[in-house]
Amino acid sequence: MKVIDVSQTVMQVEKQTSIDKIWEENAVPKHRIQWCPGCGDFGVLAGLKMALTRLGREPHDIFPVGGIGCSGQIRNYLNGNALHGTHGGTLAYALGVRMANPDLVVIALAGDGDTFAIGVENFVHTCRRDPQVTLVVMNNGVYGLTKGQNSPTHGLGRDLGESSEESPPPFDPLRLALSAGATFVAQSFSGDVKHAAQVYVAALKHPGFAFINDFSPCVTYNKFNTYDWFKEHVEHVPEGHDPMSLGSAWSLLNEFEVRGRLPMGIIYSKPRPKRRFAPLPVRGENLNNADIRPLLQMFR
Amino acid sequence: MTVNSLKILIGGVQLRDGVSTVADLLGKVFTRAGLFVLANERNYASTIYGAHQFDPIMVSDSPPLSHGDDRIDILLALEHDSNPDAPEQPNRDTILRHGKSLAPGGILIYDSSTGPVPESEFEAKGIRVFPLPARSVAQRELKKEVVKNTFIVGALFRLLEFDMDHRYFRILLEERFLRKSREMVDLNMEAARRGREAVEDVLAGRGWADSGHRLADVPPSEPVLFLSGTDALCLGAIQAGCRFYAGYPITPASGILEFMDRHLSKFGGRSLQGQNERESIRAALGAGMAGVRSMVGTSGPGLSLKVEEIGLSGAAEIPLVIVNAQRAGPSTGMPTKTEQGDLATTIHAGHGDFPRIVLAPSSLEESYSLIIEAFNLADKYQCPVFFLTDLTLAEVRKTIPESFFSHPVSVKIAPERAFGSNGYRRYAWTDSGISPLIVPGTPGAILKATGTEHDEDGFVTTDPPKRQAAMDKRMRKMETYLREDAREPQVVGDPTGKPVLVGWGSTGPVLLSARERLARDGTDVAVVHFTHLWPFPTQLALPVLKDAAVLIVCEQNYGGQFADILQAHCLLPTRRILKYNGRVFYVSEIVESVGWILEKGAETVRVGEMIPTPTAVHEGD
Numbered sequence: 001m002k003v004i005d006v007s008q009t010v011m012q013v014e015k016q017t018s019i020d021k022i023w024e025e026n027a028v029p030k031h032r033i034q035w036c037p038g039c040g041d042f043g044v045l046a047g048l049k050m051a052l053t054r055l056g057r058e059p060h061d062i063f064p065v066g067g068i069g070c071s072g073q074i075r076n077y078l079n080g081n082a083l084h085g086t087h088g089g090t091l092a093y094a095l096g097v098r099m100a101n102p103d104l105v106v107i108a109l110a111g112d113g114d115t116f117a118i119g120v121e122n123f124v125h126t127c128r129r130d131p132q133v134t135l136v137v138m139n140n141g142v143y144g145l146t147k148g149q150n151s152p153t154h155g156l157g158r159d160l161g162e163s164s165e166e167s168p169p170p171f172d173p174l175r176l177a178l179s180a181g182a183t184f185v186a187q188s189f190s191g192d193v194k195h196a197a198q199v200y201v202a203a204l205k206h207p208g209f210a211f212i213n214d215f216s217p218c219v220t221y222n223k224f225n226t227y228d229w230f231k232e233h234v235e236h237v238p239e240g241h242d243p244m245s246l247g248s249a250w251s252l253l254n255e256f257e258v259r260g261r262l263p264m265g266i267i268y269s270k271p272r273p274k275r276r277f278a279p280l281p282v283r284g285e286n287l288n289n290a291d292i293r294p295l296l297q298m299f300r
Numbered sequence: 301m302t303v304n305s306l307k308i309l310i311g312g313v314q315l316r317d318g319v320s321t322v323a324d325l326l327g328k329v330f331t332r333a334g335l336f337v338l339a340n341e342r343n344y345a346s347t348i349y350g351a352h353q354f355d356p357i358m359v360s361d362s363p364p365l366s367h368g369d370d371r372i373d374i375l376l377a378l379e380h381d382s383n384p385d386a387p388e389q390p391n392r393d394t395i396l397r398h399g400k401s402l403a404p405g406g407i408l409i410y411d412s413s414t415g416p417v418p419e420s421e422f423e424a425k426g427i428r429v430f431p432l433p434a435r436s437v438a439q440r441e442l443k444k445e446v447v448k449n450t451f452i453v454g455a456l457f458r459l460l461e462f463d464m465d466h467r468y469f470r471i472l473l474e475e476r477f478l479r480k481s482r483e484m485v486d487l488n489m490e491a492a493r494r495g496r497e498a499v500e501d502v503l504a505g506r507g508w509a510d511s512g513h514r515l516a517d518v519p520p521s522e523p524v525l526f527l528s529g530t531d532a533l534c535l536g537a538i539q540a541g542c543r544f545y546a547g548y549p550i551t552p553a554s555g556i557l558e559f560m561d562r563h564l565s566k567f568g569g570r571s572l573q574g575q576n577e578r579e580s581i582r583a584a585l586g587a588g589m590a591g592v593r594s595m596v597g598t599s600g601p602g603l604s605l606k607v608e609e610i611g612l613s614g615a616a617e618i619p620l621v622i623v624n625a626q627r628a629g630p631s632t633g634m635p636t637k638t639e640q641g642d643l644a645t646t647i648h649a650g651h652g653d654f655p656r657i658v659l660a661p662s663s664l665e666e667s668y669s670l671i672i673e674a675f676n677l678a679d680k681y682q683c684p685v686f687f688l689t690d691l692t693l694a695e696v697r698k699t700i701p702e703s704f705f706s707h708p709v710s711v712k713i714a715p716e717r718a719f720g721s722n723g724y725r726r727y728a729w730t731d732s733g734i735s736p737l738i739v740p741g742t743p744g745a746i747l748k749a750t751g752t753e754h755d756e757d758g759f760v761t762t763d764p765p766k767r768q769a770a771m772d773k774r775m776r777k778m779e780t781y782l783r784e785d786a787r788e789p790q791v792v793g794d795p796t797g798k799p800v801l802v803g804w805g806s807t808g809p810v811l812l813s814a815r816e817r818l819a820r821d822g823t824d825v826a827v828v829h830f831t832h833l834w835p836f837p838t839q840l841a842l843p844v845l846k847d848a849a850v851l852i853v854c855e856q857n858y859g860g861q862f863a864d865i866l867q868a869h870c871l872l873p874t875r876r877i878l879k880y881n882g883r884v885f886y887v888s889e890i891v892e893s894v895g896w897i898l899e900k901g902a903e904t905v906r907v908g909e910m911i912p913t914p915t916a917v918h919e920g921d
């Protein structure tokens with residue numbers, strides 16, 4: 001297995017040409033990509049390919065874990081290993097893969113329903129645990145695959161009038177992540193792939209859990225939060241913002257909210273000191289040599 | 301005088317009276333003295349403090365077949381009354397509950413610090429009563445309440461004329477306390493001395509020469525260990541190459557998590573306490589995906605929560621060992637009481653059809669050896685492998701020669717198979733159903749795994765022929781398993797023409813004892829015991845069972861879950877002996893129930909109430 005420390009990758013020019021080509025190609029032919037034309041998930045796919053190209057990773061180095069939903073399909077389109085499990089479990093599988101093998105680039109790719117509804121328990125605790133996993137949530141406010149039911153982020157920017165138990169207002173995943181102790185919180189928009197790719201590169205280099213809330217419009221079922229709507233509402237994080245400061249992160253969110261704007265870029269990024277682990281022994285390695293005799297002494 | 305054969309029951313208020321401390325201490329000392337200890341019936345409560353707890357311990361000079369009956373020779377009642385001025389002594393729980401199990405000629409030791417208990421009833425049965433002021437001596441004279449435990453142990457040793465030179469006891473105390481303080485060792489030795497004196501006072505006062513029971517040490521010829529079923533299981537898992545464990549606190553599986561948290565890292569592994577049952581199994585599946593031998597442990601309620609992921613393990617073919625230490629259900633049930641009620645759910649849990657293997661050990665030794673097999677099977681068949689234990693097997697503590705753990709174990713590591721001509725195909729449709737499994741990160745190979753129906757490369761498909769081929773391929777693994785790895789049941793005695801006691805899991809030993817006792821009473825029965833439960837090995841079971849006079853399936857659940865499986869697969873009728881009151885089967889219960897079945901034609905005997913379902917006597921019965 002090739003071991004590359006993401007933070008120290010030196011780009012190699014000759015290798016670059018071949019890697020460009022690897023990521024250009026999808027894992028499946030074009031006709032098997034089953035997203036509606038114009039779906040925001042295309043932007044995330046393009047951004048990820050750019051980021052992985054820039055980082056010089058190869059398909060066997062990466063381990064994407066896809067959620068259930070339209071967005072989770074991305075694992076099949078992106079070249080590379082992948083696991084696709086149950087609804088809401090994405091981050092917990094990613095945690096296990098990462099704990100087992102710190103040399104793999106583990107990327108969790110899921111939707112807002114998967115991450116913030118059925119999988120919110122994992123989201124909160126992954127923020128606390130801080131495994132080196134990059135999470136891109138393709139957030140569109142709806143359950144696309146099941147034909148457009150509301151997700152926990154449904155209603156963004158909309159005047160909802162009277163609320164009810166059945167249709168509560170949306171919540172802000174960035175605030176939840178900060179409260180839960182996330183060490184990297186960012187936002188991107190799949191309508192601006194180049195910028196999204198920059199954010200992904202930073203996230204993939206982050207030595208902990210990196211959460212990116214990507215606005216990824218559902219052109220079929222969310223007729224309110226459209227590309228045009230997002231273009232009007234997104235705004236880059238100002239140059240002077242200090243992402244190392246938690247206080248600044250909260251202030252930025254408050255300030256943008258007051259103005260009805262959505263910050264694009266890295267809102268918070270502060271690595272936590274962490275213990276390092278070697279990859280765990282795997283099948284095929286010699287596991288026969290475990291000597292349990294020292295352990296037996298306590299039972300004498 | 302009975303020598304080297306007794307059952308001591310230690311009872312008291314949980315976390316207050318030191319039941320566990322005394323039990324562990326006795327187990328260790330007797331083991332070191334070359335005696336065999338079997339503590340198979342630990343009973344504790346879900347509430348942490350204040351409930352009744354008891355722990356019967358058998359001591360003998362050769363390994364006992366089983367825990368036997370609920371009859372005890374020595375009752376060690378550690379309770380005291382928290383309100384000594386109260387005229388009633390409500391805290392005499394241990395004596396009230398277990399006094400009736402004392403055998404004639406037995407011994408009752410109780411803490412008399414807060415007053416005496418009526419003795420006439422016991423004396424009438426020839427039971428010798430020893431009121432000992434353990435707690436008041438510890439508190440008032442030795443100024444440290446906790447040494448009441450060593451007072452009691454000293455008293456017990458004197459009664460049994462065991463360790464009269466305090467050799468074993470002093471070494472143990474020094475191991476425990478010497479690093480902290482010499483005074484603690486001396487204080488405990490003093491407490492033990494007071495205990496001995498108190499016994500001598502009673503002996504002299506009553507004019508008894510001895511207690512009627514004696515333990516003589518038999519210095520062991522090889523190193524011996526005293527450990528629990530959970531310890532044995534964890535040692536086996538580590539030996540098998542388990543390097544990732546994930547659990548969530550749940551009785552009676554928490555012990556595995558504690559063991560792994562403490563020790564797995566010494567072998568280069570990691571142990572994770574999940575934030576819930578699902579995070580645990582999902583992380584373990586992730587680690588399994590990454591190529592690490594992984595295990596999760598849980599009990600009934602946790603298993604229910606993990607069900608969706610079990611399907612993923614089956615569909616995406618991710619190797620995983622799942623320990624289910626059963627406790628009494630349904631729902632929260634009785635968390636600290638034993639049962640075998642999860643067999644049906646273990647075999648059926650999950651929607652749709654997928655391959656799975658279910659193994660059930662019958663003893664502490666098999667908890668070690670069979671879990672190694674579980675890991676080998678998980679890697680080979682790339683499916684969930686269940687390891688079905690129960691509270692009894694988790695909590696049992698036993699004397700085992702150290703050499704038991706040094707036998708070579710076969711840890712088979714799935715060989716990395718060559719890629720086919722068209723590259724690596726994770727789900728290649730092979731004849732055996734087993735597809736090549738590589739470790740992700742292997743250059744040139746891409747591994748796409750999914751719980752959605754998929755083709756050979758792991759891409760989603762709903763194409764009918766492909767779906768069928770994929771399903772057939774997965775299920776074919778179970779045919780391969782039945783051909784290559786299923787094991788016949790263990791058979792003791794000749795089943796032909798005889799009544800056969802059929803069991804699985806922790807009930808095995810007690811059936812062997814019942815067979816011996818029935819033989820003494822003139823009834824010849826065979827015992828057939830299953831460890832490989834699923835896929836059910838019909839081709840191996842049927843030849844053993846088909847000529848039996850009557851099949852009596854004994855299990856600890858309400859309906860006879862294993863009997864149902866056996867009937868369905870072997871097309872043979874079964875009678876059933878069932879128990880589900882939270883306590884283990886006792887030999888006398890099996891013997892009596894067999895009588896009901898053979899003599900009175902009962903179909904089903906539910907032990908405890910002892911009112912068998914009345915049915916007509918069948919011909920030939």
Ligand code: SF4
Pocket residue numbers: 034035036038039040041070071140144145217218219220221
């Ligand atoms: S339904 Fe929405 S989210 Fe799903 S593919 Fe179509 S546009 Fe994308």
